[in-house]
Amino acid sequence: MKNVLIIGSGISGLSCAISCAELGMKATILSPYVSERAQSVLAAGGINAVLDHSEDSIESHIEDTLKGGAYIAGTESVKGLCTNAPDVVRWLERLGTVFTRENGEISRRAFGGQSHNRTCYCGAATGKQIVTALTMEARRFEGKGLIRRMIRCDFYSALIKDGRCYGAVVFNENTGKMELIRADALVIAAGGQNALFGKTTGSQLCDGYAAGRLFMQGVDLKNLEFIQYHPTTIKTVHKKMLVSEAARGEGGRLYYLDGDRRVYFMEDKFGPGGNLMPRDIVSKCIYETHKQVYLDVTFLGKETILKKIPEIYELCQKYYGIDISQESIPVDPSVHFFMGGIAVRNNHETNIKDLYAVGECASIYHGANRLGGNSLLAAAYSGRVAAASIAKSAEEKTASDDEFKDELKAAQDVLTNNGGTKDRLTVKYVRDMLAQIMNRELGIVRCEEELKKGIEDIEYYIGVADETVPDDAELPYYTYSLKAILVLAKAVLICAQERRESRGAHLRSDHPETDDGFKAPTIISYDDGRFTVTYDREGRYES
Amino acid sequence: MRVRILRQESPDSSPYWQEFTYECSADQTVAGMLEEMNSLDDLKDAEGKKVPHIIWECSCLQGMCGACAMVINGQPALACETFIRNIKGDLITLEPLRKFPTIKDLAVDRxxxxxxxxxxxxxxxxxxxxxxxxxxxxxxxxxxxxxxxxxxxxxxxxxxxxxxxxxxxxxxxxxxxxxxxxxxxxxxxxxxxxxxxxxxxxxxxxxxxxxxxxxxxxxxxxxxx
CATH class of the missing domain: 1.10.1060.10 (Alpha-helical ferredoxin)
Known part of the structure; x- marks a missing residue:
């Protein structure tokens, strides 16, 4: 029986584990916490699928997704995503996801950049309800011995030999030791790269380490410069919080004040559907107002607000002290999602055989900008695609632990390494500086000079990363993850510097036009400290 | 403001109280306050002695993941939903959930x-x-x-x-x-x-x-x- 090791316990990891079990394989889900803590529970608005063909069509979903991504996502992979979306939603429904319903069918709402109402939802807690259903289903297979959970464990590195993956080295918090876990396939489901920016709308647990570490081990990354600024977030003292697109899906209007006059700038520019333009366009337009922008849902009335978007009502009341049935919400764009990540082919395999990536850490469907409702879809779908591919192609491996004793020894040495003697900066300080640099140089609009400065600054911290002072209270993960996160940050900045055009979520003040010479995904690779950027015009990853 | 935290170095060691003097915004949450305290390179207790950073669990910081459950002034609550402005008096006590084994400080095994x-x-x-x-x-x-x-x-x-x-x-x-x-x-x-x-x-x-x-x-x- 094949053994699959999955790093991450959110929707993509759960979906992959359940699919592996359904296909007669054994899956181990490894994560620092239980699934209830995963970032997936924050996904509010919904999941896209064409369930009613009377007006909508799969072709329209495909075209909207490709167009929303500024035409650099692969047509075949997007076709697969959208064509299978109804099956994915029906599968989630069968597992008991509590979808909101009207007249017996799953309710759908409008989301940005879509020509029809195709975002299926569970109130404004869609991700949470899906996690609940998948966790129960995973438990069924846990009982049968086909899924095993390893909680309080952290990824360290992949076991790679001759272009093939044999499992991973992990840090077990329970024993305080590094451990080898051999597997016939390794699936990374570790989420986005939030830690690069310090505070985002997402979870503190998603830090990009796995992508950074794998990059240093020879795995290609893709489209890193495309970072989604969600147009409607509120800034509280301790976090930037998302006001779900569901608010605009239910009719919410964006405006700024010119004196006492409300200027509905999105509607003025794009007509009645202006508030539901794709997120990259809305964020850009908000940025260009240079004013405080407000989101108004008061006209919906308290009853509708409490029925359709109760979580948004509660969030704004609790953390912002406003009653959104009475007042508009002051909103700002903030970092929300990473279109870039680990480069995968259509079966979600990386350039290393038997090493897969799924969910937000993989870059495949969203091109230069993701449409709302497509991330939950991609998370659930990608886990299933990876499992199917592993069932078909991965071989049961006979390698012994002994073959990887050097990798284990090197990992164990990391735990006893107390840093060097010069530049005794603390890990916390370097992480804070990283977030400052990234927020400064990778805003909604970027330019050559700032990106260059960002790269130089990050290079300095990469140079001293091995000599930082570990925090004696924190887990070793907090220290050993630092360098790979910094290397990932440098890769992001290089990709942003190299793409000298504006496309989707990547806007350059010095190159404001879209240039068809760049109409291809960015691939970045790493070899002993050297970063190489290419553009996948031949569709290497589109097969 | 005085902040008293029941700390514990490992699952097997004995818990002990440690007191801090810390000022933060009334709009801050207890979770945000812990983050602020941990962001200090040198965290010092009320007597000025350098002490290790405080271990606690957090993920979403907005009441949607349940990681930061702890006992705040005697009441079980999520730290990210408990605002400093709602604390009565000038003392905050933080304890781990007592019905679960403590892993370290405020982190427990649930x-x-x-x-x-x-x-x-x-x-x-x-x-x-x-x-x-x-x-x-x-x-x-x-x-x-x-x-x-x-x-x-x-x-x-x-x-x-x-x-x-x-x-x-x-x-x-x-x-x-x-x-x-x-x-x-x-x-x-x-x-x-x-x-x-x-x-x-x-x-x-x-x-x-x-x-x-x-x-x-x-x-x-x-x-x-």
Whole structure:
């Protein structure tokens, strides 16, 4: 029986584990916490699928997704995503996801950049309800011995030999030791790269380490410069919080004040559907107002607000002290999602055989900008695609632990390494500086000079990363993850510097036009400290 | 403001109180305050002695993941939902949830919640289809964070030997109303591991950050013959 090791316990990891079990394989889900803590529970608005063909069509979903991504996502992979979306939603429904319903069918709402109402939802807690259903289903297979959970464990590195993956080295918090876990396939489901920016709308647990570490081990990354600024977030003292697109899906209007006059700038520019333009366009337009922008849902009335978007009502009341049935919400764009990540082919395999990536850490469907409702879809779908591919192609491996004793020894040495003697900066300080640099140089609009400065600054911290002072209270993960996160940050900045055009979520003040010479995904690779950027015009990853 | 934290270096060591003097915005949450304190290179106690940073669990920081459940001024609560402005007086005490083994400082091991659900086969198996009458209730039950606050405050929960508490009861409800295959078994588990031990203090209902109507779950489950 094949053994699959999955790093991450959110929707993509759960979906992959359940699919592996359904296909007669054994899956181990490894994560620092239980699934209830995963970032997936924050996904509010919904999941896209064409369930009613009377007006909508799969072709329209495909075209909207490709167009929303500024035409650099692969047509075949997007076709697969959208064509299978109804099956994915029906599968989630069968597992008991509590979808909101009207007249017996799953309710759908409008989301940005879509020509029809195709975002299926569970109130404004869609991700949470899906996690609940998948966790129960995973438990069924846990009982049968086909899924095993390893909680309080952290990824360290992949076991790679001759272009093939044999499992991973992990840090077990329970024993305080590094451990080898051999597997016939390794699936990374570790989420986005939030830690690069310090505070985002997402979870503190998603830090990009796995992508950074794998990059240093020879795995290609893709489209890193495309970072989604969600147009409607509120800034509280301790976090930037998302006001779900569901608010605009239910009719919410964006405006700024010119004196006492409300200027509905999105509607003025794009007509009645202006508030539901794709997120990259809305964020850009908000940025260009240079004013405080407000989101108004008061006209919906308290009853509708409490029925359709109760979580948004509660969030704004609790953390912002406003009653959104009475007042508009002051909103700002903030970092929300990473279109870039680990480069995968259509079966979600990386350039290393038997090493897969799924969910937000993989870059495949969203091109230069993701449409709302497509991330939950991609998370659930990608886990299933990876499992199917592993069932078909991965071989049961006979390698012994002994073959990887050097990798284990090197990992164990990391735990006893107390840093060097010069530049005794603390890990916390370097992480804070990283977030400052990234927020400064990778805003909604970027330019050559700032990106260059960002790269130089990050290079300095990469140079001293091995000599930082570990925090004696924190887990070793907090220290050993630092360098790979910094290397990932440098890769992001290089990709942003190299793409000298504006496309989707990547806007350059010095190159404001879209240039068809760049109409291809960015691939970045790493070899002993050297970063190489290419553009996948031949569709290497589109097969 | 004085901040007293019950600290513990490892699962086997003895807990001890440590006091800090710390000022932060009234709009800050306890979670935000802990983050601020931990962002200091040199965290010093009230006597000016350098001490290790405080270990606690956090993920979403906005009341949606349940990681930061702890005991704040004697009351179980999520740190990210407890605002400094609502603290009475100038003393905040922070303790780990006491009904779970402490891992370190304010971080506890809540895996027993999942273990009991696994032991009792708490899953649907075959979904029998939606029931519009149950939608609102199921939606709320589906939001359970497995944070452990309901177990911490429950006078009957003493470490899950036989009585598994409200988190278990609500999952039983979710399964019973959506599974034909599994409903008898889950009803028996509910009777054995919830109904037999619940004295109906309903403290679990008040403390739940998701406002799950556990009383309604109980009413539904108790009616089943």
């Amino acid at each position: 895996s027993i919640i999942q273990e009991k659900l696994l032991q009792e086969n708490a899953y649907i198996e075959e979904y029998k289809g939606s029931d519009s009458k149950e939608y609102d209730h199921q939606y709320l039950a589906g939001k359970c964070l497995k944070c452990g606050l309901c177990l911490e405050i429950c006078p009957n929960y003493k470490g899950s030997r036989r009585f598994y508490g409200a988190a278990f009861a609500n999952d039983c409800y979710l399964i019973e109303t959506r599974s034909d295959v599994h409903k008898k078994d889950i009803k028996k588990s509910y009777d054995d591991h919830f109904a037999a031990g619940c004295s109906k203090s309903l403290a679990c209902v008040d403390v739940c950050p998701m406002k799950i109507p556990t009383l309604a779950s109980m009413a539904k489950m108790n009616r089943i013959k």
